[in-house]
Amino acid sequence: MTVVMNLGKFLGIPIYLHYTWFLIFTLITAALVTNFPEAYPLWQRIIFGIATSLLLFTSIVAHELAHSLIAIRNGIPVKGITLFIFGGVSQITKEATKPIVEFLIAVVGPLSSLIIAGVFSLAHLFLVRTGDVIVAVLVQWLVFINVMLALFNLIPGFPLDGGRIFRAFLWMRTGDYSKATRIATLAGRGIGFLFILGGIVIMIVLGQWFTGLWLAFIGWFLENAAMTSYRQALLRDALHGFTVRDVMTVDYPSISREITLGQLVRDYILPTGRRCFLVTKDGSLEGVVTLHNVKMIPQERWDSTSVREIMTPTSQLKVIHPEQSAVSLLELMDEGDVNQLPVVEGSKVIGMVARDGLLHFLRVRTELGI
Ligand SMILES: [Zn+2]
Structure with a gap:
């Protein structure tokens, strides 16, 4: 609505x-x-x-x-x-x-x-x-x-x-x-x-x-x-004082651009509950696909549409570098109205950051008292 x-x-x-x-x-x-x-x-x-x-x-x-x-x-x-x-x-x-x-x-x-x-x-x-x-x-x-x-x-x-x-x-x-x-x-x-x-x-x-x-x-x-x-x-x-490398997660879900949306939903989204996937080829980032992208396509076309057709390609993506400050990351997310960002070093994806991941990172540190 x-x-x-x-x-x-x-x-x-x-x-x-x-x-x-x-x-x-x-x-x-x-x-x-x-x-x-x-x-x-x-x-x-x-x-x-x-x-x-x-x-x-x-x-x-x-x-x-x-x-x-x-x-x-x-x-x-x-x-x-x-x-x-x-x-x-x-x-x-x-x-x-x-x-x-x-x-x-x-x-x-x-x-x-x-x-x-x-x-x-x-x-x-x-x-x-x-x-x-x-x-x-x-x-x-x-x-x-x-x-x-x-x-x-x-x-x-x-x-x-x-x-x-x-x-x-x-x-x-x-x-x-x-x-x-x-x-x-x-x-x-x-x-x-x-x-x-x-x-x-x-x-x-x-x-x-x-x-x-x-x-x-x-x-x-x-x-x-x-x-x-x-x-x-x-x-x-x-x-303050943390870099993207400190707060990113390295266990990011990556998929191939050739799979269909049907496969993406059945094999990746439903079993993991994740909402955002990195599309990679030999470690290089090709794009990002989110639950939102999938929802834009009618269900009956899921088995005939590939991830490549709906992903946001790297050229339109904001990517971040591991040495950037975590505070600048927060600003970048607010500015672009996004909740996840891929972390890229050279031409390789090395991780991902998500807004709730930041909160999680801080909560765990507080709990451990560090
Ligand atoms: Zn005013």
Whole structure:
């Protein structure tokens, strides 16, 4: 099931709608329509409601575009921008390599929201003069919401923009990226819990169920995101000093490209439960085939299709060298959205690394106390 809708590219950056976006879009439009003066006919209120919601989400896309464009300018690839129930998110594939870059990428978001608020505020002044009351009220709401967006994002808890600015600052002061990340993500978790607590108080004391629930929900989301980043920071720390050779497994499954998918499934996948196989010939890597590749082919064709036809050939593969650092390996996996990578020395395959293998490696070391 695809959970996102592709809206196409803007300034070279793909923009997606997550299905939860439709819920928030409907809620905001409905709130706008019901809060309009009833003197206006319903159809007019609906049209203005939809137009205002669309302008709000355009403002959010502009905020995210600012993050993405600055990232790209600094050589950091961006996969796209996704609008979802809590607003928007830029999928920036790599962490900044310098605090100043991280600071710039983060700060342009809230800054754009403030600039947009300024533009709407000028439009508001103009509209008040021309006497277009209903449009003026809507534009005023857009000013308010963009200012709120800037302020909310400036809260210093990772992964909010303010949290990233905070991390950049700590990083600059201490020179320790990892420590800065741990502190900023802990602040993010704290802020997440405060939102949850605040939400509960609003629900119980003020009886405002919807607002309370919404705040608690945002808090829960922030806490989760901060926790994930915190865990990643710990993982990076734990892998520090290790090379790919240390963490790779040498017992990788290798197959010939001439076997059929039927044979692959019966003789290799089912008995071992593995999901990724290296296709080799005399020790040289020819490609990789995964469970995902197999699933793309209808079952009745499995016995007439060979591995060669569906494998990802070496030319399209990312391979790693045994002397690379384990941390760079983690980045490479995140960037390419892959869970396994073949390790190649010279022209020969010497092993394989898998994401869960990294966790396994660390767990065993911890258990042995080394
Ligand atoms: Zn932002």
